[in-house]
Amino acid sequence: ADVFWISLFILLQLMWKMLKKMLFSWSMGLMGPKTDFRLCRTLFREDIVFLIDGSDDSRNRYNAIRTFMMNIIGKLDVDQKKDQVAVVQYSNTAATEFYLNTHTTKESILNAVRSLKPKGGRPQYTGTALQFVKERMFLPSAGSRRSEGAQQILVLVVSGRSRDSPRGPAEALKSSGVVTFALGSAMTDPVELQSISFQPDYGISTSLMLENKLLLSRTKHGMDPLLSFTCCVFSISRIVDRDVTGKDVVFLLDGSDGTRNGFPAMRDFVQRVVDKLKVSVVQYSGDPTAHFYLNTYSSKNEILNAVRSLRHKSGRAVNTGTALQFIRDNILTAPSGSRRLEGVPQILILLSGAKSTDNVDAPAAALKELGVLTFGIGTRNADSLELQKISYKPRYAQSRLTFYWTDHNLGEYGLCACDQKVTSSSPPSTRLQVLEQGP
Numbered sequence: 409a410d411v412f413w414i415s416l417f418i419l420l421q422l423m424w425k426m427l428k429k430m431l432f433s434w435s436m437g438l439m440g441p442k443t444d445f446r447l448c449r450t451l452f453r454e455d456i457v458f459l460i461d462g463s464d465d466s467r468n469r470y471n472a473i474r475t476f477m478m479n480i481i482g483k484l485d486v487d488q489k490k491d492q493v494a495v496v497q498y499s500n501t502a503a504t505e506f507y508l509n510t511h512t513t514k515e516s517i518l519n520a521v522r523s524l525k526p527k528g529g530r531p532q533y534t535g536t537a538l539q540f541v542k543e544r545m546f547l548p549s550a551g552s553r554r555s556e557g558a559q560q561i562l563v564l565v566v567s568g569r570s571r572d573s574p575r576g577p578a579e580a581l582k583s584s585g586v587v588t589f590a591l592g593s594a595m596t597d598p599v600e601l602q603s604i605s606f607q608p609d610y611g612i613s614t615s616l617m618l619e620n621k622l623l624l625s626r627t628k629h630g631m632d633p634l635l636s637f638t639c640c641v642f643s644i645s646r647i648v649d650r651d652v653t654g655k656d657v658v659f660l661l662d663g664s665d666g667t668r669n670g671f672p673a674m675r676d677f678v679q680r681v682v683d684k685l686k687v688s689v690v691q692y693s694g695d696p697t698a699h700f701y702l703n704t705y706s707s708k709n710e711i712l713n714a715v716r717s718l719r720h721k722s723g724r725a726v727n728t729g730t731a732l733q734f735i736r737d738n739i740l741t742a743p744s745g746s747r748r749l750e751g752v753p754q755i756l757i758l759l760s761g762a763k764s765t766d767n768v769d770a771p772a773a774a775l776k777e778l779g780v781l782t783f784g785i786g787t788r789n790a791d792s793l794e795l796q797k798i799s800y801k802p803r804y805a806q807s808r809l810t811f812y813w814t815d816h817n818l819g820e821y822g823l824c825a826c827d828q829k830v831t832s833s834s835p836p837s838t839r840l841q842v843l844e845q846g847p
Contacts, residue, residue, distance in 0.1 A: 453489075453559070454484075454492070455552050455554070455561065456492065457545050459496045459565070460565045461566045462527030462528065462529070463499035464530070467526050469593070470524075476565065477521050481517055482514070482518070493508065494510070494545055494551070496545060497527040498534070499528060500529045500571075501529060502537040502540035503527055508552060531568050535570055535577050536572055536577075539576075539577040539580075542584065555676075560587065561586070561587050564589065564590045566590065568593070575603060578604040582606055588606045590611045655686065655754075656688075656740070657755045658688045658689075658735055658739055658755070659689045659759070660690050660692065660732070661690070662674075662692065662759060662760045662762065663692055664692075664693040664725065665693070665723065666726070671718075679716065682711050687705075688739050689718070691718070691721045692727065693723025694723045694724070694727055694730075695723075695730060699718060702746055702747075704745070726761070726762045726763070728764035729772075732775060733770075736780075748778070754779065755783075756783070757782075758783065758786075760787075760790045761787050763790060769797065776800060782798055782800045783799055783800070783806075784805040792805065
């Protein structure tokens with residue numbers, strides 16, 4: 409038993425390293441090699457729920473699981489109110505050990521974890537446990553700060569194949585924007601872990617960990633754990649420019665029928681990134697509608713009030729091409745408040761929930777020729793190649809499962825994927841300053 413415990417403990421530590429490696433790869437891919445990770449870490453908050461196997465099968469492994477959690481918690485920023493932790497145990501039923509708002513200091517959380525005992529019971533009804541977490545843990549009454557922009561993270565540690573189907577609850581968690589990591593022993597089903605996880609490569613079994621041991625040993629970059637399971641770092645108001653008067657930013661929101669459930673998140677996203685920016689908002693489905701222009705409002709409060717009052721447009725068509733042409737012809741013009749002719753960078757942020765029902769090629773090309781820096785952000789129903797075509801450069805396009813992730817973090821990713829150096833990129837008639845990624 410001692411040999412087994414030691415082996416499992418080592419494997420759990422390898423899993424933790426793998427989490428850090430995946431996080432590093434993700435963050436480097438999106439943020440660029442010159443991002444200040446320490447600043448990133450200070451800007452984000454996480455609500456982290458551990459869902460651990462406490463069944464009869466886990467008794468010999470329980471010390472390793474508990475130590476694994478303590479190692480992660482020890483790296484979090486709990487005392488500064490940035491991170492919160494909750495723990496749920498399960499077997500054939502699930503039980504809350506403590507909620508996200510139960511403990512407010514790292515020491516009290518660590519003491520609570522040290523005192524955990526195996527729940528006991530028949531193994532392993534993971535589907536039931538995931539449903540329990542969705543219904544009871546990621547709620548304001550349980551301490552969730554989703555509405556305040558905190559990323560919702562679930563770390564599942566399981567020692568065997570589920571005896572009920574986890575598919576429905578796992579999909580519901582993904583749709584609500586919860587980022588799930590599933591860690592399992594060699595007795596688990598790797599395919600099941602992948603289906604539970606937010607993305608397939610966030611499902612890790614011990615057998616896969618052994619295959620990656622050499623790769624992990626070559627990782628050269630140290631990172632804070634849970635630096636950001638989100639994609640981004642700086643608020644867009646910092647990224648766009650230190651000179652807050654120096655950019656014109658247009659939000660183009662997909663208001664078609666397919667985005668009805670995600671529209672509140674899209675609206676919240678706009679609210680979070682308009683601080684001190686000159687902003688316009690356009691919503692579209694079959695045809696576009698300008699909610700307000702770049703020169704409609706002159707104060708932050710006016711803009712925020714206008715954004716809060718936005719209502720979903722609805723419509724079956726998703727004519728993104730028509731909407732892009734509308735932006736070029738009616739929004740990024742001097743009468744509408746654009747300062748393009750004065751050399752002020754023009755930035756367009758598209759939030760799309762589906763593939764366009766009309767052609768985007770010509771309007772997207774026209775915006776690029778005009779020097780507009782376009783970012784295309786879409787859900788899993790959007791066409792990733794189309795987003796790349798629309799975006800100023802392909803790497804400025806991003807696809808996510810839902811807008812619940814986008815609202816707090818991904819849009820803030822937007823320009824932080826580029827370094828904050830200013831280079832020249834302009835049509836012949838003007839010299840437009842845009843943000844360009846470093847070498």
